[in-house]
Amino acid sequence: DTGVSQDPRHKITKRGQNVTFRCDPISEHNRLYWYRQTLGQGPEFLTYFQNEAQLEKSRLLSDRFSAERPKGSFSTLEIQRTEQGDSAMYLCASSLDGPSYNEQFFGPGTRLTVL
């Protein structure tokens, strides 16, 4: 257990439905990252937050995806009008970044299956 938790661990939904995932980072960590991993591939960056500010978004993050970190603690990732291509493992990570770069700690992931 790295201290980063994600909920739910598994989600099965029908195409066209909206889904929301939650990530709780390690409490003192100011940076929070979302990654997506499809079967047999390495993870790909989606977005990251420094406190409550969303500092960077990947081109992978289409208009159907939105992420928030309203109080600089937990974060949510919402996918609207899900498509079968959204089926993947969604990973969250957190780090404490200051003058030097520190390692990222990963959560267990949320596996999304879109039918």
Add this chain to the structure above:
Amino acid sequence: KNEVEQSPQNLTAQEGEFITINCSYSVGISALHWLQQHPGGGIVSLFMLSSGKKKHGRLIATINIQEKHSSLHITASHPRDSAVYICAVRSETSGSRLTFGEGTQLTVNP
């Protein structure tokens, strides 16, 4: 061509063998990570390197910044080492994002 390339993609070994997984990258980096992923998805950070060599138990990670290459070694491999090993880099220009290799599936047979 991916920014981060790993080899081999799949590796099968007998218990006790010495294992090497390689990672090459094409960008300037500020840090390189070796990560372990077990079935079910959870990722554990094994090492974060910016130069030289690190050792933790039976695991050794090395990096050659000039050659843009890193290796992960496992000595006296054990079936519990079976997992996917992923190399990830933080480039000098990409902020905090990590760019990942596709992973190496390691299977250690008893």
